[in-house]
Amino acid sequence: MYAPIPALNLLKEFEDGVEDYFAPGFELIAFGEDDGGYPPISDRIRPFAQATGSGSAYAIWLLDDRADLATLPVLLLGDDGGVHVVARDLPELLRVLASGWSPMCGWDSVDYYDEREEEDGYDPCPGNPAFRAWLRDRFGLEAAEDPNAVVRAAGAELRDAFTAWIGPLIPDAVAGRGPA
Template sequence: MYAPIPALNLLKEFEDGVDDYFAPGFELIAFGEDDGGYPRLSDRIRPFARATGSGSTYAIWLLDDRADLATLPVLLLGDEGGVHVVARDLPELLRVLASGWSPMCGWDDVDYDDERAEEDEYDPCPRNPAFRAWLRERFGLEPAEDPNAVARAAGAELGDAFAAWIGPLVPDAVADRGTA
């Protein structure tokens, strides 16, 4: 078993069955064994994937003590700074991954970039159509049309709780949002 989250175990099986990226820069890592570059957060996060080829990380945020970890929010921990809520739960993140857009973040914000516009000569994730079909068959989910809207909605819904938790630990994560 890869993780205590059935959906991540299924995703691991899918990833092991393809020979290339199915989402730009996305790659599962040992569940919960990394701190995503933020050791002060390690007791409340469970990193599970590289979000980009440069080292940004996705992590489950242990917002509360609910048993189903797949229903907890997902954070993006930027390799050059920035910590952001990008999905309200794991299924929402899977929809973002299926979009084929790639995350970029700094301290101020997170932005998903549509790399598909550059696909004329290079496809950054040739297995994405297979992933989309898998996501539809396994979970009945479709790709997010606009991953930025997903991230903004998650951030808006969870912003106060996020700022209250992370502000004392990583002040830069909330300083530019006027909530520090």
């Protein structure tokens, strides 16, 4: 078993069965065995995947004590700084990943961009059509049409709880953030 989250175990099986990336820069890592580069919050996060090729990571945020970890919010831990809520739960993140976009973040903001727009004909994710089909077959979910809207909505919905938790631990994570 890879993780105490059935959806991640299924994702691990899928990842092990494809040879190519299925989302730009995404790769599962040892579940919860890392602090994601943010030791002050390590007791409340469970990193589970590399988010970019440069070292950013996705982590489950242990917002509360609910038993189903897949229903907890997902954070992006930026390799150059920045900690952001990017999804209300794991299924929402899977929809964002299926869109084929990559995260970009700093301390003040997070957005996703489509690497395929950088170079004509470039496809960083030859496994993405298989991932989209897998997501549809396993969970009945489709790729997010606008990943930025999904990320912004999750951040706005959880802003107060996130700020109250992380502000005292990592002030830069909330400094300069205005209203949604």
